[in-house]
Amino acid sequence: MAVTLKNNTRRMQVINLDHSVVCSEDDCRCTRQRTGIQAHDPRTGEKTVRAFNRRLPGSITLTAKGSDGDTVAGLPDGVARLPTVQLLKGRGELAIELETEEVLAARKADAEEAKKRQADYAAAVKKSAEAAPKKTASAGTTTAPAGAAKE
Numbered sequence: 001m002a003v004t005l006k007n008n009t010r011r012m013q014v015i016n017l018d019h020s021v022v023c024s025e026d027d028c029r030c031t032r033q034r035t036g037i038q039a040h041d042p043r044t045g046e047k048t049v050r051a052f053n054r055r056l057p058g059s060i061t062l063t064a065k066g067s068d069g070d071t072v073a074g075l076p077d078g079v080a081r082l083p084t085v086q087l088l089k090g091r092g093e094l095a096i097e098l099e100t101e102e103v104l105a106a107r108k109a110d111a112e113e114a115k116k117r118q119a120d121y122a123a124a125v126k127k128s129a130e131a132a133p134k135k136t137a138s139a140g141t142t143t144a145p146a147g148a149a150k151e
């Protein structure tokens, strides 16, 4: 089951995804980096490079509450077990929501409702724009002298 994190604070939060807690065999969110260590043998003076792959954990960035990106959905459920996430949840700075069937259905309904409201608003704006030319023409004659005086 997936998890949603929601920022409850007015500051940005970054959560590091610990591989041992968050990742599973088939879903690893880490980045691999090829790196090497140079070894120097003091007796022979020979320098060798031992190359290996290093795993760099991923992270989640939550922007301030009320902005785009304050909620991140579709995270693996291991994220809820992270000590940092548990601490932030305990302080009330973070909300964790399990993405059950009901939650997903409610979100879909909310999205459709928002889309409908946006369409209604766009229609209302268009309607008022059609009625506006007469209004702005009369208002323009009264506000133009005031605007000119300010400049």
Ligand SMILES: [Zn+2]
Residues within 6 Å of the ligand: 019, 023, 027, 028, 029, 030
């Ligand atoms: Zn990983």
